[in-house]
Amino acid sequence: MGNLKMILSGLVAGMALTACQQPKLAENKRRPNIVFIMTDDHTIQAMSAYGSKLVKTPNLDRIAKEGILFNNCFVTNAVCGPSRATILTGKYSHLNGLTDNSKTFDSTQVIYPQLLKKAGYQTAMIGKWHLGSTPVGFDYYSILPNQGQYYQPDFLENGKRIQEKGYVTDIITNKAIAFLEKRDHDKPFMMIYQHKAPHRNWMPAPRHLGMFDQTVFPEPENLLDDFKGRGRAAKEQLMNIATDMWDAWDLKLLSTAQLDSMSKLPASSFKDSKGDDYKQANDPSLDKARFFEVYNRMTDVEKAQWRKVYDKRVAEFRRLNPKGADLVRWKYQQYMRDYLACVVAVDENVGRLMDYLEKIGELDNTIIVYTSDQGFFLGEHGYFDKRFMYDESFRTPLLVRYPKSIKAGSVSNAFAMNLDFAPTLLDYAGVKIPADMQGLSLRPVMDGAGKIPEKWRKAVYYHYYEFPSWHMVKRHYGIRTERYKLIHFYNDIDEWELYDLQKDPHEMKNLYGNKDFEPVIQELKAELKKLQEQYKDANPEEVVLK
16 A cells, blocks of 8 residues: 555656646747847947947847857848848849849749748748848738838838838837737747838937937048058949038938928929939939938928927038038038937837837747848948948848847857858758758857857858949959958959958058968969859859949
8 A cells, every 4th residue: 555655646746747847848849939130231330239439229239248249240242132132042142133232032032931931930021121022921011112211101011002100110110019919829930120220311210310419429540541552443432421422311401491492392393313223323413302202201390300400400511611521520420420310219129129028028039130231331431331342331240139049148250141140040940941041050159159160161252243333332252251351343343452351450451462462362362262162153253234
């Protein structure tokens, strides 16, 4: 009898233990949710997690503090649409077909959200799409047509065009939270949550208008770069703060009186800015028309707030009447005031989304990725915009939070690429990575607290195609290692640039042609050819002039 009692007691205890363990086992087997956050043109120079002295980004910093920060994440092609296509497909531009923004994404291609949907994930695409196509592979989508608008933006929502009231960064977050509220709670979710901000023309939210007007931002040391010792490509672009920023569109130099006067003119008074975007790309005669189109989306209250702030800027400009270097410095300050105010709205909204995930108990069950479609020039070399293989635009932020696998406060110097995002997310979801995806899963780096695995890539490959077009940056490809960068500008020119990033991190001294570096050049050219073969870009100059 005693033995029977012991056996029964043991069975009961074992059943109780099993019952206690079952939820834990179920929790351990649960696939992670995924929130992929991407902004447009947000560079690491404007993120305090990366040491920025320009702006504080506490909510983005939280992702880094509670997850991992990558110091060396690079893009394959630093322009909006091509970067997005690479992220979705895990393939370089020459294979996914979207080499520049004039093209339309081929939706018959396999993209990682489709694979996650097939594997049982509920999928959503919210915000900036900018691929010219209709999203495929999502249970729900609400996207901005083309570039989208900052105020009262239109959306294409599951095939229907609608207009929303308010500021675009806030609205995109509202839609993201609404999706999470209405989702199927029996399925894991994968939500792509992508912002327009801080893309040109940098229109802050009403609550942030003028917030930096009393701030004097530190200038990059090469703001007044004269491009000495460098070739035509660096000099002949049309993205100079000094000469290529438009007075109304970029700098908001229209007074209340001018705006009132313009509002009384018929539409025929303005040069049409709705024609061929590529032909009109660098046409400053469209300046006022482009600005007035976006200004007219504001409510009367918003217009009054706008005028109150920017009338002061117009008055200051007239009073100072800056010239030469002083004019460049003045424009730089206005650029930073608007761009960084847009960044503040992004940071606030990322925080709002994370707070919601925490509220519903899903924050720690969710892989949160924060990145941008590429970097951006904030006055370095006197530039704004992106496109070049110089690090300010070639490098992009990458923060990932997932406490079940990633040690808080991890930092990695491993070479990562936007090519890797799709394989990484599929890996964490337990979905087979297609053999034709060209990226690497970053999971070994992230699960290893940032440590660089053995046999990890030691160089990254870049190829930019969009010329002639916006900002007239010449076509080029190149290789970057930890120490050196070799770039070949081709198509209408044939020029090479070599930089020693250890001694010249700002890429000011072109060493190509220096006999002392001939062995380095030959080694880099050999490695460049290997990468082109590896990524099947065997004939990189085959694209002809438009």
